[in-house]
Amino acid sequence: MTVLEGQPQPVQRMSLGAGWRRAWRTGDWWRHLGLGGFLFFMFLPFIITIIISFKDIPQFDHYPFTVTFPLHPDNYLEAWRIVSRYILNSIITSGTSVIGMVVLAAIAAWAFARYPFPGRELFFFGVLALLMVPGELTLIPAFLLVKDLGLLNTRWVLIAPYIAGGQVFAIFILRQFFEALPGEMFEAARIDGANELQVFRHIGIPLSQSILGVVAIMHVLSTWNDVIWPLVTLRSNELMTLTIGLYAFRTAWYTIWGPLMAGYVIASIPLIILFAFTSRLFVEGLSSGAIKM
Amino acid sequence: MTTEEIRAPASSATMADLRAPRERQATLGQRIYRYRFVYLMLVPTFALLLTFNYYPAFMGLYRAFFKWDIGLQPEFLGLGNFEKLFIKDDTFIKSLRHVSLLTSWRVISAVTFPFIVAELIFNLRSNVHKYTYRVLTILPAVVPGIVILLLWQFIYDGTHGLLNAFLEGVGLEDWQQPWLGSPKTALYAVTFMGFPWVGGVTVLIYLAGLQGISDEVIDSSLVDGCSGLRRIFSIDIPLILGQFKLIIVLAVIGGLQGWVAVFVMTAGGPGTASMVPGLWMYNNAFLWNKMGYASAIGMFLFVLIMGLTIINVKFVKTGDY
Incomplete structure (x- = not known):
């Protein structure tokens, strides 16, 4: 990165101690300072959440934001029960819908990418147009639809629309990727006697694992975080997803901050685990430069 | 992608027209027959899209012109719902002002703070540091949105909140407020939550753009003595306008659709002090069963979002270098 040689460098750098001299010379010290400042404030709410999650009520009343002893890990047990x-x-919900969505989207995107069938662009446009339709327009009719279908207060009321809606973006992304795959490989497989299904399953899918992963993770994130749809379609506590469950938990446990905050921490863990296993995929997928207008 | 878009409206029927006319019918039929398994591949996808996406979307547009209360026969009103919305509904007009404030701040914060962070990371020398910071900035993005909202609700809390405790700590007790509970501050509290406004995903999108700038461009700029802030304004920003455009579109859409945050934090209150159109739609539909009226608000939001997106894509030019 020759880029960075041109950064302004402080004149007085030679007069400082050896450790700092390096930081001055590379010109990076103030970047670390700036980034550190941003990160501090980004993480502050989470740090305080963790601190509070170990407090009982008197501890919170006296010293709300500093670490107090004894710690109360039993808050986590209490929160876990709820x-x-x-x-x-x-x-x-997210697991079932992501599997269904990825399977259907991959099949459809494969059809759009690799077969010049009559009506291809028209059908594809029919999918793409839905990217422009906001949830506000469809919320009410979709609610009345699932009500008429008798799906209210079942798991399917979430899963089926999530599969349907998630496909739109996934097909859009996957088609581009499938189209860019080298066609010679598929020709070679066909010559060797593979049928269309085998080409898709044994060559197309293995080559596309990373993009399928990105699409799947984005779908999990969006369904996991959905608030409104589960709120209007689910009534029974047994079926509530995390978002509306936490919302109800907060309303019921307001001011009992220790277990509440422990609940927030527990609620964040599944996605953090998912992220830990997929961060490379995630960071690289977003950094690939393909995302712009 | 642009070529796809240009090709998209051209159905194969028009392509078939270009062939020898006498062969057309047979050829098209034969081709459809030949690709019959492909249509089969698309059946599940389109069955779901038609049921859960197309049908509700058209129904939403259609019912916006009706008085439609659950349990009653729909009654055609023409533009009556819209007339009521813009002439008689003061809360709706107020909610438009609120949402423009929310959206403006969202756009402003999305083009500044994450870009600053992206520049800071991009200019680091060590690739290990770069990667570490990228992971650290994206990490808060995987905390569930509802947790972030509930945390900010706690930060603003009148009696136990972090913000009031901070004000007390620095000797500004007079400024203490029930931030979400006071009509004067509720809207601003909702607008400015999320300090320091650095969205990890946004940072990564900017970074991707910066990494895409070719080394030659940067090297020659250095030869010409262009560096530091000057380089950011004359080279980096013009070259990643595509990313800026995307971020702005996403921020506008996010702002107009971002009523879930208001719903969780204040439910539009106190009174209607922080009401936004999306939440007003929700209230009309699910609290008062006025489905037709709510559909009209939904249609208005749809037209607004689409219009703003088209304006942004068409008239904010992306330079191609």
């Missing part, structure tokens, strides 16, 4: 059901529900 939140665990919601987490399980969210895992079932």
